[in-house]
Amino acid sequence: MIELKNVERSYKTGHTETWVLRRVGLSIGEGEFVTVMGPSGAGKSSLLNVLDDGWLGEYWFGETPAHKLNRKQRADLARQRIGMVFQSYHLLDDLTVAENIDLPLSYKNLPSKERQGMVADILDRFQIVAKKDLFPSQLSGGQQQLVGIARAVVHAPALLLADEPTGNLHSTQAREIMELFRELNKSGTTIVQVTHSEENARYGKRIVELRDGWVTRDEAVEGSAQ
Amino acid sequence: MVGDVKHQDLKTDIGPAVYRPYLQEKHPTGVQIYARTAGAPETVESAIRQAVHQLDPTLVVDGLRTMQAQVDNSASDNRALAFLAMGFSVLAMLLSAVGLYGVLAYSTEQRTREIGVRLALGAGRWSVVMLVVREMALIAAIATAVALPSVVAVARLFRSELYGVSTFDPVALAGAFFLTALMVLLAAMLPARRAASIEPMQALRTE
Numbered sequence: 353m354i355e356l357k358n359v360e361r362s363y364k365t366g367h368t369e370t371w372v373l374r375r376v377g378l379s380i381g382e383g384e385f386v387t388v389m390g391p392s393g394a395g396k397s398s399l400l401n402v403l404d405d406g407w408l409g410e411y412w413f414g415e416t417p418a419h420k421l422n423r424k425q426r427a428d429l430a431r432q433r434i435g436m437v438f439q440s441y442h443l444l445d446d447l448t449v450a451e452n453i454d455l456p457l458s459y460k461n462l463p464s465k466e467r468q469g470m471v472a473d474i475l476d477r478f479q480i481v482a483k484k485d486l487f488p489s490q491l492s493g494g495q496q497q498l499v500g501i502a503r504a505v506v507h508a509p510a511l512l513l514a515d516e517p518t519g520n521l522h523s524t525q526a527r528e529i530m531e532l533f534r535e536l537n538k539s540g541t542t543i544v545q546v547t548h549s550e551e552n553a554r555y556g557k558r559i560v561e562l563r564d565g566w567v568t569r570d571e572a573v574e575g576s577a578q
Numbered sequence: 579m580v581g582d583v584k585h586q587d588l589k590t591d592i593g594p595a596v597y598r599p600y601l602q603e604k605h606p607t608g609v610q611i612y613a614r615t616a617g618a619p620e621t622v623e624s625a626i627r628q629a630v631h632q633l634d635p636t637l638v639v640d641g642l643r644t645m646q647a648q649v650d651n652s653a654s655d656n657r658a659l660a661f662l663a664m665g666f667s668v669l670a671m672l673l674s675a676v677g678l679y680g681v682l683a684y685s686t687e688q689r690t691r692e693i694g695v696r697l698a699l700g701a702g703r704w705s706v707v708m709l710v711v712r713e714m715a716l717i718a719a720i721a722t723a724v725a726l727p728s729v730v731a732v733a734r735l736f737r738s739e740l741y742g743v744s745t746f747d748p749v750a751l752a753g754a755f756f757l758t759a760l761m762v763l764l765a766a767m768l769p770a771r772r773a774a775s776i777e778p779m780q781a782l783r784t785e
Binding site for chain 1: 696697
């Protein structure tokens with residue numbers, strides 16, 4: 353599904369160029385649940401968001417050569433095929449739960465009726481129908497992340513990228529979120545998560561470890577919770 | 579019967595007037611003669627002087643000027659005031675533009691995370707530009723809704739000060755509206771451009 357060949361990425365600070373990804377080669381198949389681990393500054397989030405600007409190498413998304421697309425085309429690709437889950441949930445405070453979930457759909461050319469149906473389905477699936485008119489500030493951290501994940505998967509993306517999805521959560525809430533990821537993965541969604549937690553990593557099938565931008569480990573998870 | 583005539587200037591209200599024969603004046607000090615000309619007024623100056631001289635050679639003709647020059651002279655103070663007001667209006671407009679720019683730049687700065695989220699969830703750069711412009715347009719619409727009726731109402735208070743213009747001038751109001759819209763657009767341009775260039779992941783990381 354995803355094929356990275358010699359992907360490199362750097363940031364320029366003044367005259368200094370800092371490399372955050374070095375000659376990364378990675379192949380992720382459809383339906384996989386991959387965990388990216390490593391110390392802070394190893395390049396985990398940069399790898400997750402590599403579709404942004406400022407990288408070199410080849411990035412194949414299925415049959416699509418993302419490295420040959422321009423910025424707008426890459427944004428379109430991300431919009432159509434990828435869902436994002438953030439550590440800090442990043443729900444919009446002045447929108448209700450239902451409106452937050454509808455947000456990615458509003459940027460697609462979908463009829464309003466269809467969008468409403470999709471939002472209703474996902475609210476039902478995540479059992480948060482009763483909370484649809486609440487604002488994020490009225491929800492607990494776990495509930496906010498639940499809404500964040502609902503928003504990420506509402507358009508049924510082929511790939512779900514999660515950047516430390518349980519980083520701000522209590523361990524019980526974190527387990528619930530990881531169980532949800534497992535369910536999504538079982539239903540066919542490919543998941544790539546970045547985490548520091550060994551426990552969370554066991555929910556995946558494979559661990560990729562980064563250090564100073566280099567891939568230092570890429571192996572299947574022993575005793576996976578799956 | 580004599581119609582109403584403005585003798586002093588254009589602003590003074592017309593009051594009751596009595597006309598008396600010049601020759602009955604015991605100590606005449608001067609007389610003003612209005613002459614309607616068939617051609618351009620400037621061309622008949624010497625003819626007028628000649629006619630007055632024939633009437634009475636001791637009469638001195640001075641301050642001979644056309645009616646237009648007289649009107650212009652009478653309105654010169656008002657014109658100067660109008661230019662001054664125009665200058666202040668331009669200054670006020672520039673200050674408003676700078677103020678609007680400041681408000682919008684601050685608001686865009688405050689919304690960096692929101693814009694980052696929207697971009698990360700698939701918003702196009704153009705829709706982010708529209709988000710910022712829409713906010714500015716809302717401010718401008720509210721301001722216009724308050725300002726336009728106020729302008730019309732205030733203009734009525736100055737009716738006696740006006741000459742040659744109506745208190746309700748649709749062309750002037752439309753011009754002011756489009757000028758304001760242009761100013762709003764210019765003030766919104768930079769913040770909108772800045773919003774569109776936000777890197778979503780960078781914005782979310784630096785929150």
